[in-house]
Amino acid sequence: MWMANSDAHRPTQIQQHDDRTLAVDWADGAKSLLDVRALRLACSCAACVEEWSGAPLLAPDSVPEDVMPRAIQSVGRYAIQIEWSDGHSTGIYAFERLRSLADQGLLSRSEQS
């Protein structure tokens, strides 16, 4: 059966798993555990990443270790927007990017912390 990626990679549920982790259930049955600070650092909005060069503008040190999502809302049918406890709320996370980062393990908790 053919299925559009945008459907398979749509989150069906996003829950706070614990203080540091969001649990995402995907439409294709996959599940991901995302470290919330890694997710904050992965923000790709114009304030965090320079638009024309892709250079990171966000200094990881400026993000509190205990940063947490305060609110998560859907944006259209393709993304979520997260309001963070550090006051940042302009970041939009497209489902496809979120899934791809999750599949690459880039949003997993770092071992040393």
Ligand SMILES: [Zn+2]
């Ligand atoms: Zn941002």
